[in-house]
Amino acid sequence: MGRQTCLDIYDRLYQRYGPQHWWPGESQFEIIVGAILTQNTNWKNVEKAIANLKNAGYLTPDKLNGLPIGELAELIRPAGYFNIKAQRLKNFLNWLFEKYDGVLESLEPLALSTLREQLLAIKGIGPETADSICLYGFEKPIFVVDTYTARIFGRHGMIESPSGYEQIQESFHAELQRDAVLFNEFHALIVRAGKEYCKPKPACDGCPLETLPHKLDSELF
């Protein structure tokens, strides 16, 4: 994946869609909660869950930490996987309170690699969730890889497919400036384009290979 090509795709996406204004959340804590709730889930469903938490006054670390897990699960029910996600939110809060007294600002001075490793050690926070929190919650320059990223760049033969998370991430880090603003917009644009054009099963009737680009992918790239 040549540097020119990678940036060229970014430019094309930006010209087509414009700025995406991510992350769609009003506070740092809301971004973190949203990052966990959106795991394998449509963002529209997450919005309902977050609205429930906000309307009930629980969208702060202190308030949410005091909420019994059963009640939390009911509030986030629209986001799907509500039992396991309630536990994951509690896992994050337990770490935050045990290690940082429940104060998110205490995480600001941490080095990116330190923050990422500590987040990954929390059960229920994997690489994409950790990186989303680092990039969108703390404006640290790390590229977020998601299913659309692997799908789009895989189908266009720009990354080896299949590849592991860190391997794909490294290919972007190798070609782009370590710029949180660029990474922010690029990932948001990939999701925006992927939702529209890059479904799991390419809709080309009779297409013999899963890896062939969807015809609409070709319009984009």
Place this chain on the structure above:
DNA sequence: GACCAGGCACATC
């Protein structure tokens, strides 16, 4: 009714 959505942990081979 089938398919999909901004993953992750865990079991099994």
Place this chain on the structure above:
DNA sequence: GATGTGCATGGT
């Protein structure tokens, strides 16, 4: 180390 499965709601 690769592959399969459970987790769950809501929109198309």
